Amino acid sequence: QQQVKQSPQSLIVQKGGISIINCAYENTAFDYFPWYQQFPGKGPALLIAIRPDVSEKKEGRFTISFNKSAKQFSLHIMDSQPGDSATYFCAASVNQGGKLIFGQGTELSVKP
């Protein structure tokens, strides 16, 4: 069974703090790991993605850390802002162009 397990289910962080969301996978054939951000009433939108040949990718306040041996990857949001409050989904696919397998989602709330 191809699965991506995401934790925590919900997260509350103070403004300016660091938000960390973790994902673990089983299929070693996965080679594309995106994170999607979804606001209420909207469809998910790609936030940042990584391929397994690098251990970290940073875009602004968002960083993906990737541990191939542990089959885990995580999203770090630095200096979290109330506008970051949303549901975040990790995902994985084989051959980049393959179907995406989504994690269960994390509802992030950043308190002012």
Place this chain on the structure above:
Amino acid sequence: EADIYQTPRYLVIGTGKKITLECSQTMGHDKMYWYQQDPGMELHLIHYSYGVNSTEKGDLSSESTVSRIRTEHFPLTLESARPSHTSQYLCASSASGSMGNEQFFGPGTRLTVL
């Protein structure tokens, strides 16, 4: 903002009715997808298409059907709606080749079957 559209945005309908959820994209993407998502929950792939006249069932079994007669259009049909079909339905599209697998999502259709 991605150029992918879904109509209607909200639909409340009685049991046994036939419904079609529309999805269109103007990006020329070959690949299109339908996901089912309960509020705040994970996305489950129910149908996908890698091109015109190509459709496949996804990982979650669904009583719905899809068609792909034109590149830009990927409608989903339920022949006889039931309360168990109440959910949010998200359509997405992505390009082929070296563009990777970024999927662009529409805003979703929230379906309620009474």
